[in-house]
Amino acid sequence: MMKKEGYPTRVSMLYSLIGSRAESIGTKNLIERKEHIAIASILFETGHSMKLVEDVRQLREKLDLTRKPPTTLTYITALKDLRKIMRITGFHKRFFR
Amino acid sequence: MEYALFLGCVAPLRYPEIESSIRSAMERLGVELHDMKGASCCPAPGIYPHLDERTWLALGARNLCLAENMECDIMTICNGCQLTLDRINNELSSDSILMKEVNSTLSTVDMRFRGTIKVKHFIDVLYEDIGIEQIKKETTSKLRDLKAAPFYGCHYLAFHHIKTSKRLEKLIEGLGAKNIEYDGKNECCGAGEGIRSTLRKLSLEIALSKIKNVAKANADCVVDICPFCHLQLDQAQDRGKSGKKYYVPVVNYAQLLGLALGIPPFKLGVDIRRTRTTTYLERVNTQTYLI
Numbered sequence: 001m002m003k004k005e006g007y008p009t010r011v012s013m014l015y016s017l018i019g020s021r022a023e024s025i026g027t028k029n030l031i032e033r034k035e036h037i038a039i040a041s042i043l044f045e046t047g048h049s050m051k052l053v054e055d056v057r058q059l060r061e062k063l064d065l066t067r068k069p070p071t072t073l074t075y076i077t078a079l080k081d082l083r084k085i086m087r088i089t090g091f092h093k094r095f096f097r
Numbered sequence: 098m099e100y101a102l103f104l105g106c107v108a109p110l111r112y113p114e115i116e117s118s119i120r121s122a123m124e125r126l127g128v129e130l131h132d133m134k135g136a137s138c139c140p141a142p143g144i145y146p147h148l149d150e151r152t153w154l155a156l157g158a159r160n161l162c163l164a165e166n167m168e169c170d171i172m173t174i175c176n177g178c179q180l181t182l183d184r185i186n187n188e189l190s191s192d193s194i195l196m197k198e199v200n201s202t203l204s205t206v207d208m209r210f211r212g213t214i215k216v217k218h219f220i221d222v223l224y225e226d227i228g229i230e231q232i233k234k235e236t237t238s239k240l241r242d243l244k245a246a247p248f249y250g251c252h253y254l255a256f257h258h259i260k261t262s263k264r265l266e267k268l269i270e271g272l273g274a275k276n277i278e279y280d281g282k283n284e285c286c287g288a289g290e291g292i293r294s295t296l297r298k299l300s301l302e303i304a305l306s307k308i309k310n311v312a313k314a315n316a317d318c319v320v321d322i323c324p325f326c327h328l329q330l331d332q333a334q335d336r337g338k339s340g341k342k343y344y345v346p347v348v349n350y351a352q353l354l355g356l357a358l359g360i361p362p363f364k365l366g367v368d369i370r371r372t373r374t375t376t377y378l379e380r381v382n383t384q385t386y387l388i
Contacts (some may be wrong), residue, residue: 035294036144047137048106049144056110063117063366069109070132078135081206085159088202091152 037095044086044096047072047079098226099129100172100217101164103182106138107324108174114366115324118351119174119219121365125358126227126235130172133163139181142252143290154195155202157185161216162208171216174351176252176323177289183216183256218253220322220350224264229271237359239273245353246277246316248307250326251285268350269320272357279314281307286321288329304333308343318346320353 039049046052048071057067072079086092108115123130137156145153161182164171173179189196190212200209217225223232247265249257257264266276287293287303308330311319321327331347348367355365362368 033148036148039141039144039294040148043138043140043145048110049138049141050106050110052110056113059366060109060113063113063364065109065113065117065120069104069116070134070136071104071109072135072137075135078137081135081208082137082156082159084206085155085202086152088205089149089152089155091149094149 101169102130105178139178236357243274277316286326
């Protein structure tokens with residue numbers, strides 16, 4: 001299996017410990033993990049880990065960008081593929097049912 | 098020179114001025130960027146591998162496949178995206194059993210990972226592919242006297258040796274600005290590894306400690322290279338009614354580069370965020386537009 005991401009040695013020990021604490025919360029405690037599961041549900045819904053809000057849509061237009069980025073938010077077939085993968089790996093069943 | 102542009106989440110969905118600045122600056126420097134149509138979250142390295150590694154690998158590989166089908170290397174604009182995509186790319190390319198397992202999942206959406214492309218952070222595209230000297234030639238003005246506090250973010254430092262590279266500092270100097278040293282420059286902004294979503298208060302305190310140090314060093318702005326660090330350093334300064342308020346402008350390097358290239362500030366969105374940017378903009382405007 002893949003080696004988990006760790007903090008680089010140049011980052012101080014204090015922050016490494018905080019990181020370890022957060023990781024512990026994320027992986028071992030089902031109740032406290034709810035924040036990450038909530039983010040994962042946005043991923044299943046949109047393909048991203050945060051929602052596109054109206055203010056940002058307007059800001060994108062002001063900056064001469066498309067109202068939606070050219071990602072799963074624009075391409076529905078791509079979003080369907082992403083959801084299919086999340087179902088096949090068991091992610092959807094494990095966290096959303 | 099061309100790249101497949103991987104947007105990630107924070108830039109397009111929270112700080113689109115970073116996306117706009119990178120698109121404008123890269124075009125000006127002759128880098129052709131192609132949209133990765135249908136790309137998703139990378140997925141975030143601080144959350145998804147800990148929830149379910151198999152899903153993290155498959156979704157990351159799906160993003161890599163989009164670029165492989167375009168026959169283009171990927172340019173990332175976020176430290177977290179760089180870490181995820183580069184790591185998955187390397188792991189799958191060097192582990193045939195893992196690659197086979199992931200490809201079995203991807204086959205259900207008619208995709209196959211081959212390991213034919215590379216993943217590069219935009220700072221490394223600027224430093225390695227374009228080069229400081231070329232950037233100096235292309236910039237129409239110099240940001241003389243601007244005191245910039247560089248901030249890498251720890252996920253970038255995870256795959257670079259800061260003591261030998263100093264890439265951001267050199268790129269800042271390339272625009273004519275002056276680097277300001279401050280405590281905690283090479284530490285985490287407090288957002289990564291899921292800390293922001295699970296320990297919000299502590300996470301913002303970590304970010305605010307950086308801002309305090311930047312203010313103490315009397316820098317005009319902090320210059321980051323990652324939208325998640327950008328969000329963190331920007332939002333940490335909004336402390337409500339309690340506590341001392343800080344007004345340190347948070348600027349992505351692409352925005353600074355855009356100004357130096359003569360791209361209009363409104364196109365770069367340098368004046369639309371929480372932190373007051375008057376002093377910084379006056380200084381930049383003095384150098385860029387009034388002389």
